[in-house]
Each structure stands twice: as C-alpha cells, then as structure tokens.
Amino acid sequence: MTNSSLTTITAKPAPEETQSCWSCGTMRAAHFCEACGKVQPPAPVDYFTFFGLLRKLDLDVVSLEKDFYELSRKLHPDLNAQAGSQEQEWSLQQSSLLNDAHRILKDPIKRTEYLLKLEGVELEEQSKAATEQARSTGEIKKQIVPPELLAEVFDLNMQLEELRAQKKLGEDDPALIEEIGNQKRDLEEKQEALLDELKNRWKMWDGMIQREQNGQPVSEEERRQERDKMLDVLNRRNYIRNLVRDVNAVLEL
Numbered sequence: 040m041t042n043s044s045l046t047t048i049t050a051k052p053a054p055e056e057t058q059s060c061w062s063c064g065t066m067r068a069a070h071f072c073e074a075c076g077k078v079q080p081p082a083p084v085d086y087f088t089f090f091g092l093l094r095k096l097d098l099d100v101v102s103l104e105k106d107f108y109e110l111s112r113k114l115h116p117d118l119n120a121q122a123g124s125q126e127q128e129w130s131l132q133q134s135s136l137l138n139d140a141h142r143i144l145k146d147p148i149k150r151t152e153y154l155l156k157l158e159g160v161e162l163e164e165q166s167k168a169a170t171e172q173a174r175s176t177g178e179i180k181k182q183i184v185p186p187e188l189l190a191e192v193f194d195l196n197m198q199l200e201e202l203r204a205q206k207k208l209g210e211d212d213p214a215l216i217e218e219i220g221n222q223k224r225d226l227e228e229k230q231e232a233l234l235d236e237l238k239n240r241w242k243m244w245d246g247m248i249q250r251e252q253n254g255q256p257v258s259e260e261e262r263r264q265e266r267d268k269m270l271d272v273l274n275r276r277n278y279i280r281n282l283v284r285d286v287n288a289v290l291e292l
Contacts, residue, residue: 070133071113078114081132085157086140095248096154096241100145107141148276151237151269154244158266185275192282195222199289206289216290223286226279233276240269 060067065074069091072079087094090106114133143149184192198219205212244265251257 070110070137076113078126078130078133080129081136086136086143086153089136089140090144092144093248093252094154094157095245096151097238097245098144098150103141103144107137110137147234147237148273151241151273155266155270155273158262160266160270185278188279191222191225195219195282195286198222199286202289219286219290223283223290226283226286230276230279230283233272233279237269237272237276240265240272244269 058067059065060072060075060077060079062077063072063075065072067073067079069082069089070079071077085094090103092098111134114130114137116127116130116134143153198215202212202215202219205215247257247261247265
C-alpha cells in the first residue's frame, strides 16, 4: 500500500480543528479532547481529513477499520447520553460524519468517485441530471458504449431481446440462456480488470499528491489529466456494471 498505517486516530487535524477544548481548555484532538474526553464540535472537513488522511486513494483499509472502531467507541451517542443537549448533538453529528466517511472511504469505487467530486467532477449529479432529462422527454437515457464493446453489446442486446420475447411466451431456449450466461461472465471479468486498471491510476494520483507534499509543484493540467483518466475508467466500469445488472434482470424474469 502506498499510504502508511495511521498510528493514531487523531493524526493531523485540519487547520480549523487546531483549537482548545471548549470544556477544559486543553489543545484538543480533532473530534474529542484527549485530556477530558469531551466530544468537540464537528469541523467542516472532507472525509479524508476526518480520518487524518491526505487525499490519496490507495488507502490502508485495515488501518481505516481500526480507526473507525476506535473513534466509534469515543463518539457514540450512547456514551454521551448523560451529557448536556449541546454535547449530545455534537456526538450525533460526529458519529454521523464518522459513519458516512467510513462507508465512502472503505469502498474503492465510492472512494474514487468521492475524490473526483472533491476535485469538481460531479459524477452522481451528472447521472441524476441525465436520468431526469430522459424522464421528462420520454426518451431512453443515453449511454456511451465503450468502443471496444460495441460489437459485443450489440449482439448481447439482440440476445436479451430474444430471451425477453421467449419468456413472454413461456418458452426458454437453454442454448441461448447458456450463451448469455457466458457473456455475463466475460463482462464480470472485464469489470474486475477495470478495477485493477483503476487501482493503477490511483498510484499515479497518489504519486502526484506526494510530490505536492514534498514541495514539488503540480500543474492544474496534470491534475486534470489524472482526473480524466480515472473518470474514463469509472465510466467504462459503470457501463459494464449496468449491463450485467440488465442481464441479471432478464435471466431472472
């Protein structure tokens, strides 16, 4: 892994968090006071910063899990049930942020999409906008087929239409079902291969972030190129994921 393990759950708080504890005045940790144990007001930080991480993608997931459970024990609302209403509210907010950050960062695809969102690429919003436009116009939502899959997707769609028609008539062609199943397995293998390709792109991104940490300038053009490359891999993988979902839907009719 390119990221070193976190040695403490309070490593490297964000600039907004470097202040004294509201209760005892001690310089506090990011989410709670190490001196008196009081939960602190949540700071407006991204999920990486919440865990004291740089915006790198090749995370030590084992360390992330360890830090998640350790923070959960300290921030859980049940531990602050006897505290004042303000502390209880902070505990609820901190726990909610912790759960959201953990859910996103532990998943390789969600983590990459979140990083791109921080970089200004609104993947989810783009998808929602396309879906809403399709609904309002009555048109089928358009998806760009990866060029290397054009012929394969055309053949598969024809086979799916044939199988749908057969199922409406209460008929099944075992040979057709077997062929579609084989194509589904090929697509799933491609999906896994694209995840490996995405992880290779992580290395390029993380290397760029590390250069910045070492004081070496990184141009906006270089950042844009790395973002675009990750976005391309995600788009291709998401297309295949949706195609596998469509195949499953037809096979389960």
